[in-house]
Amino acid sequence: MNSIALLAILSGYLAVLFFIAHWAEKKGNSKWTNNPYVYSLSLAVYCTAWTYYGSIGVAADSGLSYLPIYLGPIIIAPSWILILKKIIRISRVNKISSIADFISLRYGNSRFLGAIVTVICLTGIIPYIALQLKAISETFHVVSKTNISSLVFNDTTTYVAVALALFASYYGTRYVDASEKRKGIVTAVAMESVLKLVFFVVIGIYVTFFVFDGFDDIYQKASLLEKFKEKNTIGGLPQAINWFLLCILSMFAIFLLPRQFQVGVIENNRENHVNTAVWLFPLYLLIFNIFVYPIAWGGNILFDGKEVNSDAYSLLIPQLFNNQTLTVLVFLGGFSAAISMIVVSSIGLSTMVTNNILIPYNLIGKLKGNEQTISSKKILNTRKISIFSLIITSYFIYRVFGLNYSLVSIGMVAFVIIAQLAPAFFGALFWRRGSRLGAIYSIIIGFIVCVYTLIIPYSLGLTSSSSTFISEGYLGNHLLKPFQLFGLDYLDPIPHALFWSMLFNCITYFAVSVSFKGNYRERNYAEMFVDINKYSTNHENAFIWKGTAYRNDIEKVLIRFLGEERTKRAMNIFNLKYNVDKNLELADARLIKFSENLLTGHIGTASARILISSVVKEEKITLPEVLKILEESKENIIINKKLTETSNELKEISAKLQEANQSLIIKDQQKDEFLDTVTHELRTPITAIRAASEILHDDDEIPEEIKKQFLQNIISESDRLNRLIDKILDLEKFETGKQTINPTKNNLVQTVEKSIEPLQQLIRNKNIAIHIESKDVINAYYDEDRIVQVVTNLLSNAIKFCPEKEGLITIQIIEKDNFIHTFVQDNGKGINANDFEAIFEKFYQSTNQNIKKPVGSGLGLAICKQIIDHHKGKIWAQQSLKGACIAFTLPKQKADFS
């Protein structure tokens, strides 16, 4: 294919990716970008061009040994539920933005450690990026059937590299806070993961079912080739150990590779997304690997005896059959695999370079000194430039050194180098005693072993010098042969290097950590990392700090990075979260940790710490003191929990008390009102008696007729007074429970008739007709004297309210369920519906009246209600067509009247 046309296709493809990134960035939190599938697919950035082309090469040249690279992650994936989630939580809480930040923070915010980790990552990953660029470049030339131009600027792939560098530096640095999520990049990476898998499966199906006649066909033909058998056996115990070590290596890689840390931890939106990744990611790898073997051996069959690069089989096979579309598709899949690795890795590395080397070692001095504000722009530009230069540097490394090793071997070297972080990294998660010195020495020593056993011999290979270093050992000492160190001769170079470097690395880590205790800061972070679940919501509380600090100074530092408004907002959040008075002058440990966190995303943990400590006065705390405080804070957390529970209980109790108090107050008020009313009611007859008596006493000329009237008044008012007192006492007895009732079996109809008897005179006087509607006998259990009292009261009211003419009172007694219902109905003016309940209150006052002035004593119905209540019945007023209707019920059976 014409290289211009291919370049055009590539540009179109890149444009689509730009568009996807742009769209996802805009969409932000929509379900299209923020879901577990995008997350899981983005993890497939693990499958680089190396997977896409290289594993075919390995399968073709040396059989099964490509497999451990995928077996490791598949085996370890279930542990993500525990380990990856823990890492994510620690990173989220501490605003960690790279693996260098992660390790340096855990070991006491160590600037030096952060820098070492960064250097290790750069050493491992830059050649790896170069490798990806090599893959793009070489496949480009395979597809376009051109040769690499010796002049860099004549080579089209140079421009591809530049375009990639621009894309990565633009979309990778949208936010100053490096711990922010880059939705655009992640979505584009997930998209590329889908494409590379689809294209790979397509070529797999093409080779298996179109070029050949299924898996069996390939196997049959391949088994006739030379060395088929030896390539496809594991090869005894030594080879099994090789496999085992390679699996371990890839397990480390899936956690530690900067690009995996970037997509798996930093870009993780929800911890729960890990649950999907646990099955989806291994499934992805499995699908990817189904067709590696058929393509590899298909290529071996087709190109038997020809000198071709087995890495390029997936392109060469369709090309051989002149299938241009398929060739381009496969090329695009490989391109996807390469660029997602390049972009994500360079973003991760640039964050490390800026936050762990440039800012803490260079910029920080300037920042501490003068008052100049460091603009977000400056940080962003630094990061942009470093992403750009990382990619361009890698490209030139590829161009200068050529990297003539196969894709797989350089990738593996990177794995071994990155694996040097493993003891310090996993120790950070689970071992409190792991110390800063242990981490520093272990990484350095492990790296030195790597340099000796891998980097030097590989570099010698690259420069093709005629040194005897590999065959004879250093200074001719056979025990120091780099690939057979100390006589260990049955391991391949990669597992061999891993074995020795890890051995020295781990021993150093444990020995140094155990021998030299870390400082209090390390111990503090050790606690926060290992026990992250305890501190994830209030980790500021777990931070131990002693000294003097002023909020003002800290705020000034924050303003320089975040600006006035964001600082203010952050401070408000802090005040609210910990319920701190905003006028407080002194800052506490929590505020210091909070502020460090705010800065961490921008400039890394080490620099954040240096900056904050430049404006506060910290006092040294001894390690035992820290341990004591930590122990106490553990207890405090337990006590706090209990306290919260107790305080909640107290709150409930106090609410209940308040309620009770409220009802007491109401009762008190009611009591006052009751007393007021009672005294008024008692005074009224007394007033009349006194007035009449005074006249009778003082006035000798009083006419006989009037004298008699006054005497009559005195008698009736005295009776009224007496009745009132009786009723008040009655009511009091019922209310205080002193009144008991003695229910016996009675005929209610008879009782009603008995109640009417004394009222007959009144009824006749007012010409009232009275009817009883009921059966002859309706038996119930009740205290007859009391029910007579009730009926009498209801009838008296009815008589009182009956009109002067044609008064009519109807008493209806019916049995209904377990109760006997009695209705007393008159044809008077009736009761206002609003008063249906109030009339049963003592000295009830109708809502239509604005002053207490009961008709009658105002106690009658209240007493009726007490009596009926004591009989476990009900009394109420109800709607009726004409006049008032009061109803009450009595239980048919003997109820428990206690």
Place this chain on the structure above:
Amino acid sequence: MKKILIVDDEPNIVMALEYTFKKNNFEVFIARDGQEALDIVKSTFPDMIILDVMMPMVDGYATIEQIRKDDNLKHTKVIFLSAKNKESDIEKGMALGADAYLTKPFSIKKVVDQVMELLS
């Protein structure tokens, strides 16, 4: 002849007051609640009103408020006669424009003396 209006819903109390003031040469009017009283004052313009506080419908406080609004009644004296005898009740009554506040039970003689004093 001076005109006196007795406003109370207790007939026996009214009867005693009516007898006493008639004997003391007053023209006596009677109302059983505030509304009735307000109707009567419009046509009779009494010199003196003896007013109960707790009455159905329109109470004594509301009654005096209406009376004090009426310019034609500015010379009318009002005495509260109430069983409500708390300091606050008395203060409220006086604040509404009463000329005196007597509590129940009362001495007829004292009531008459108070009325005479206010009218002299």
